Structure formats: C-alpha cells, structure tokens
Amino acid sequence: xxxxxxxxxxxxxxxxxxxxxxxxxxxxxxxxxxxxxxxxxxxxxxxxxxxxxxxxxxxxxxxxxxxxxxxxxxxxxxxxxxxxxxxxxxxxxxxxxxxxxxxxxxxxxxxxxxxxxxxxxxxxxxxxxxxxxxxxxxxxxxxxxxxxxxxxxxxxxxxxxxxxxxxxxxxxxxxxxxxxxxxxxxxxxxxxxxxxxxxxxxxxxxxxxxxxxxxxxxxxxxxxxxxxxxxxxxxxxxxxxxxxxxxxxxxxxxxxxxxxxxxxxxxxxxxxxxxxxxxxxxxxxxxxxxxxxxxxxxxxxxxxxxxxxxxxxxxxxxxxxxxxxxxxxxxxxxxxxxxxxxxxxxxxxxxxxxxxxxxxxxxxxxxxxxxxxxxxxxxxxxxxxxxxxxxxxxxxxxxxxx
Ligand SMILES: *[C@@H]1O[C@H](CO)[C@@H](O)[C@H](O)[C@H]1NC(C)=O
Ligand SMILES: *[C@@H]1O[C@H](CO)[C@@H](O)[C@H](O)[C@H]1NC(C)=O
Ligand SMILES: *[C@@H]1O[C@H](CO)[C@@H](O)[C@H](O)[C@H]1NC(C)=O
Ligand SMILES: *[C@@H]1O[C@H](CO)[C@@H](O)[C@H](O)[C@H]1NC(C)=O
Ligand SMILES: *[C@@H]1O[C@H](CO)[C@@H](O)[C@H](O)[C@H]1NC(C)=O
Numbered sequence: 001x002x003x004x005x006x007x008x009x010x011x012x013x014x015x016x017x018x019x020x021x022x023x024x025x026x027x028x029x030x031x032x033x034x035x036x037x038x039x040x041x042x043x044x045x046x047x048x049x050x051x052x053x054x055x056x057x058x059x060x061x062x063x064x065x066x067x068x069x070x071x072x073x074x075x076x077x078x079x080x081x082x083x084x085x086x087x088x089x090x091x092x093x094x095x096x097x098x099x100x101x102x103x104x105x106x107x108x109x110x111x112x113x114x115x116x117x118x119x120x121x122x123x124x125x126x127x128x129x130x131x132x133x134x135x136x137x138x139x140x141x142x143x144x145x146x147x148x149x150x151x152x153x154x155x156x157x158x159x160x161x162x163x164x165x166x167x168x169x170x171x172x173x174x175x176x177x178x179x180x181x182x183x184x185x186x187x188x189x190x191x192x193x194x195x196x197x198x199x200x201x202x203x204x205x206x207x208x209x210x211x212x213x214x215x216x217x218x219x220x221x222x223x224x225x226x227x228x229x230x231x232x233x234x235x236x237x238x239x240x241x242x243x244x245x246x247x248x249x250x251x252x253x254x255x256x257x258x259x260x261x262x263x264x265x266x267x268x269x270x271x272x273x274x275x276x277x278x279x280x281x282x283x284x285x286x287x288x289x290x291x292x293x294x295x296x297x298x299x300x301x302x303x304x305x306x307x308x309x310x311x312x313x314x315x316x317x318x319x320x321x322x323x324x325x326x327x328x329x330x331x332x333x334x335x336x337x338x339x340x341x342x343x344x345x346x347x348x349x350x351x352x353x354x355x356x357x358x359x360x361x362x363x364x365x366x367x368x369x370x371x372x373x374x375x376x377x378x379x380x381x382x383x384x385x386x387x388x389x390x391x392x393x394x395x396x397x398x399x400x401x402x
Contacts, residue, residue: 071310101317116225171207189284198350218328230255
C-alpha cells in the first residue's frame with residue numbers, strides 16, 4: 001500500500017516537469033552567428049539620404065539577411081538563403097540614384113528560398129470627436145514616413161534605432177530593430193518571445209503635437225514579397241503571464257493554401273507577429289496599456305511603395321505583390337493621444353513558423369495542482385475503500401452448513 005502512495009505522489013509531483021518538457025520539444029534551440037555592417041561596401045562618408053544596415057545571421061545550414069534602411073520610409077527586408085556562404089551585394093551608385101532595380105542582391109541568387117519586406121508607410125491621425133475610435137472620417141493629412149528627416153542609425157550591440165522628425169512639427173517617430181542569436185524574451189512589455197529566425201521592431205510616437213484634443217492615431221504598414229502576407233490569424237491562450245491582460249497574439253501570415261504556393265500547407269515562409277497592445281508611456285505597465293485593432297490586409301498598387309522606399313525598388317523593382325494593413329491604437333473610452341503624448345508598439349518579423357508561448361512552468365504547476373488535487377483525493381479515497389474491504393472480515397461464500 002505504501003508503494004502506491006509513493007507512486008501517486010511522484011506522478012503528481014513530476015507531471016508539471018514532464019509536461020513542460022513535452023511542450024518545449026517544438027522549439028529546439030538553434031543558434032545563429034550574427035555580424036552587423038553599416039552601409040556594406042560603401043566607403044566613408046556615409047551615403048546621403050539615409051543608412052542601410054546589414055545583419056547577416058548564419059545558422060548550421062542556412063543564412064538570414066536582414067536589411068534595415070532609412071532611404072525613404074523605414075523598411076526591413078528579410079532574405080532567407082539555404083546557403084551559409086550567401087551575402088548581400090549593393091551597387092551603391094545605381095541604388096542611390098534609383099537608376100535600375102536589382103541594385104541590392106543576395107548572392108548566390110539561386111540560394112534564396114524566401115524574401116519579404118515590411119515598410120512603415122504612413123501614420124494617420126484622426127479627430128475622434130465622439131470617442132468611437134472608428135477612423136472613418138475626420139482624418140488629418142497623414143505623416144508620410146518617406147518624407148521624414150531620419151537621423152543616422154544609432155547602433156548598439158544587437159540593435160539599431162532610427163528616429164525622424166516631420167517637416168516643422170514637434171516630436172519624433174522612431175523604429176528600433178533588435179536581432180537575436182538565440183531564443184529569448186525581451187525585458188520590456190509586451191515581452192514577446194523571439195527566436196533566432198526573427199527580428200523585433202519597436203515603433204514609437206513620441207511627443208507629436210496632436211491636431212485636436214481628441215486625436216487618435218493609426219499606422220499603415222506595407223508588406224512586399226513574392227509570397228504576400230494575406231491574412232491575419234488571431235491565436236488565443238489562457239496564459240497572460242508575460243503580457244498581463246492580453247490573451248491573444250496576432251499573426252500576419254502568407255496564405256500558404258493560396259494560388260501560386262509551392263509550400264507545404266500549414267508552414268509559413270515568413271510572418272509578422274504582435275500582441276494587440278500598445279503602451280502610452282515609456283515605462284510600460286498595465287495602467288498605460290491600450291488595446292490595438294487591425295483591419296484586414298488589402299492588396300496595394302506596388303508602385304507607390306517602390307517609390308517610397310529605395311530598398312524596395314533596389315531589391316524588388318516596382319511590380320512585386322504588395323499588401324497593406326491598418327493598425328489603430330486605442331479603443332472607445334481609452335485616453336486620447338494627448339493624455340501622455342506617447343505610444344509604443346512592438347512586433348516580430350521572421351521566417352518559418354512564428355514562435356509561440358508554450359505554457360510556462362507556473363501555469364503547468366497551477367494546472368497540475370488544480371487537476372492533481374482532485375485526482376489525488378480520488379486515489380486516496382479508492383485506496384482507503386480497498387484497504388477497508390480487504391481488512392474487513394471477508395463475507396465467506398461458503399457458509400458452513402450447520
Ligand atoms: C543541417 O543539415 C544536416 C545534413 O543535411 C542535417 O542532418 C541537420 O539536421 C540540419 N540541421 C538543421 C538545424 O536543419
Ligand atoms: C537551395 O534552394 C534552391 C532554390 O529553392 C534550390 O534550387 C537548391 O536545390 C537548394 N539547395 C539546397 C542545398 O537545399
Ligand atoms: C458625432 O456625433 C454627432 C451627434 O450625434 C453627429 O452629428 C456627428 O456626425 C458625429 N461625428 C462623427 C465624426 O461621427
Ligand atoms: C511645438 O511645441 C511648441 C512648444 O510646446 C509649441 O509652442 C508649438 O506650437 C509646437 N508646434 C507645432 C507645429 O505644434
Ligand atoms: C488605411 O486607412 C486609410 C484611411 O482610411 C486608407 O486611405 C487606406 O487605404 C487604408 N489602408 C489599408 C491598407 O487598408
């Protein structure tokens with residue numbers, strides 16, 4: 001009897017560990033080596049009109065090439081090559097003059113298995129007079145991010161920040177890129193989980209003078225690539241441990257079942273992922289969290305985007321499939337922008353399937369206690385009944401015949 005007790009206890013105690021192990025198997029650590037070059041192949045002084053940052057990230061069998069550029073609207077281009085030798089070549093004169101496309105390349109060209117780009121195109125502001133948070137009317141002229149004056153890229157170890165000012169307005173719009181050699185999670189909320197196949201972008205609207213006292217903002221993002229990102233999927237979870245009060249994650253994915261796809265259905269060559277939350281102060285806490293809303297992605301004319309970003313024209317020319325999406329900050333009843341004059345939002349861009357939070361040890365332990373306790377009680381009850389039955393004088397089936 002003592003033995004089954006020990007077994008029962010062991011099973012209950014070990015269950016969380018075993019389950020955690022199982023839930024991790026999908027995310028085998030795969031490391032990459034990163035090297036970063038600013039304006040690769042360009043001699044000093046830096047090129048006029050903006051920087052081109054090149055992050056080369058080499059894994060055991062493949063390489064990723066991130067290009068982050070401020071020649072026009074801020075653009076992140078991600079190229080996945082199945083060669084560890086691949087590298088980026090830029091023909092600087094033609095690239096800067098836009099005299100032809102194909103001025104930015106990953107060579108050997110035949111090794112490219114996927115490429116996709118994300119452009120921060122426009123920041124829209126609208127006067128939300130009736131606090132409906134519906135940006136249908138009362139739009140102000142947008143901030144065209146291609147017309148901003150961008151600072152030089154401010155580099156630190158594995159990140160780079162770009163800030164811009166718009167004509168004669170106050171405040172800055174910043175985009176910060178972070179890349180990773182390993183799995184992890186940034187310290188700042190929303191604490192997105194990242195893997196070595198992804199890069200994180202933080203977008204900030206800092207100190208803009210709003211044009212009405214009830215202004216709200218939304219962002220127009222554009223994606224360019226031969227495999228266009230066509231749908232946004234929302235994944236729900238019961239776990240908000242890392243992003244308090246947020247139980248969903250949104251994934252903007254290539255529609256792998258669509259026409260022209262030669263990929264295995266269910267696998268994604270590339271993705272953009274975010275949690276539907278922005279923060280109204282630099283020190284992100286629950287009190288300054290504000291929800292996010294997105295509209296469905298729309299097909300766009302490729303030409304304006306190729307005009308807005310030199311990197312898009314240089315790599316893709318002006319006829320590659322282009323999709324746009326609007327993402328708005330704040331819902332009805334939430335404070336307006338001028339309450340704090342600040343908004344920050346974080347997203348993840350990468351190749352392959354997006355990393356997903358598995359249940360944490362804490363949640364498994366809670367589940368184990370919650371489910372394990374009743375089981376344990378049943379077990380104890382069962383054992384007790386058995387013991388009672390065995391120790392009670394067995395009612396003999398052979399009643400002695402008197
Ligand atoms: C790399 O390729 C080798 C041999 O083709 C294979 O055994 C290994 O699993 C691959 N590693 C990764 C991380 O894909
Ligand atoms: C790399 O990708 C190219 C293009 O998809 C393909 O033709 C080639 O066979 C691949 N090479 C390896 C080693 O997988
Ligand atoms: C705001 O509400 C007023 C009164 O209901 C209405 O007349 C007006 O059209 C609304 N404005 C917007 C932008 O919806
Ligand atoms: C910029 O800020 C200053 C000081 O707060 C203010 O006087 C000025 O009107 C602002 N400019 C714009 C274009 O909003
Ligand atoms: C975003 O919203 C603006 C303003 O309503 C609209 O002009 C634009 O077409 C929208 N973009 C997308 C991709 O839906």
